[in-house]
Amino acid sequence: MSVIVVEFVTLDGVVEDPDGSGGTATGGWAFRHGPEAVAGDKFRLGSLLDTGTLLLGRITWELFAKLWPGRTGEFPDRLNAAGKLVASRTLNDVSAWQNSSLLQGDLIDVVKREEGDLIVIGSVGIARTLARHGLVDEYRLLVFPSVVGAGRRLFDDSVPADLRLVSSTRAGSAVLSTYRTP
Template sequence: MSVIVVEFVTVDGVVEDPDGAGGTATGGWAFRHGPEAVAGDKFRLGSLLDTGTLLLGRTTWELFSKLWPGRTDEFSRRMNTIPKLVVSRTLTDVGAWNNSSLLHGDLVEEVTREERDLIVIGSIGIARTLARQGLVDEYRLLVFPSLAGEGRRLFDGEVPADLRLVTSEQVGPAVLSTYRTR
């Protein structure tokens, strides 16, 4: 089992509000590069969408549960079919998006018991928590040629790490870089 964190990120390291839905002053930076820049399997998840599980925080899940269920293209079908674990202290019902279930219990304990690969999309708090515990195996970062200047960053300096670059490729206006932690 691997934990894979995937994030849209600016050149200056901001991951917060890539679509502008969060209403931040600098939000929408990824979507300013056009819909194709963020559409489809930009993170090269491939078969992981058939064999893995999404691990999402409440905010990301709520956004996605409004976005994905109404779409029918191949990538959307796979996003709608993959099992989803939702980490939330406030949600009681996750029936709005197929194959979603609430993660009960401690996040770290549940992740260490999981048998399938876990894909963390967005969900900055979850990604940081798992990184602090040394549980992230891989980062797939789609770096956009934008400078946000402010906003939450995935790497906040709290957890020192040396990452190993595995691949790097241009994907539209962005660069997809894959890093391993071990």
Template sequence: MSVIVIEFVTLDGVVDDPDGRAGTPTGGWAFRHGPDAVGADKFRLGSLLETGTLLFGRTTWELFAKLWPGRTGEFADRLNKMPKLVASRTLADVGAWQNSALLQGELTEAVARETGDLIVIGSIGVVRTLARHDLVDEYRLLVFPSVVGEGRRLFDGMAADLELVSNTQVGAAVLNTYRTRRA
């Protein structure tokens, strides 16, 4: 089992509001670079789209549940069919997006019980909790050539030893894949 984090991130490490939907003053930074970097399987998930499970926090799941169920095409169809776990203390119903289920119990314990690969999209609170408990195995960061100066940063207040596994240009962005180094 691996926990794989995928994030849009600016050069200065900000992950907040890449599409501008949250209405932050610096939001929309990822989508200003055109569709090549934000469309299809930009994170190179490949077969994980058939074998893995998506893990979301409430806010990211609610956004995706509004956008993805109505989309079609190879990538959208594969994403919609995937099992999805939602970490939330407030949601009672996750029926708005097929194959979604509420995560049972505490996040770190539930993740430790999983037997297959988990893919965490966005969901910065979930990512930070998993990272603090040394449960993240890999980060796939799509780094955009934007500096926004403010907003939540992926590694704010955290330390990590990472090994660069690959980097690939994706439109205007660069996909950097890192594995967590463990002692």
């Protein structure tokens, strides 16, 4: 079992509002580089979507549940068919996106018991919580050539980390860097 965190990120480390849907002053930075910069399986999840489970927070799940169910193609089909575990204290119904279920119990306990791979997309609060507990095995970061100056960052002051670079590949105007934890 591995926990894999995937994020769009700016050169200055901001992960907040890459598509502009959050309405922040600096939002939409990933999409300013054109649709090809974010289209398809940019994080190279491939068969992980067939065998793993997406772990999403409420905000990310609600956004994705509006965007993905109506899309088709190799990547959308895999994403829609994947199992989805939603961590939320406020949602009661996750039927808007197929194969979604609410996380029952404590996040850390559930992750520790999980037998398959978990893929955290967006959901910065979940990613940070798992990192604080030493549960993240891999980060796949799609770094865009934008500097926005302000916004929520994936890595904050609370969790120092030394990561090992596994690969770095150009993906349109961005760079996909994969890091493993020691």
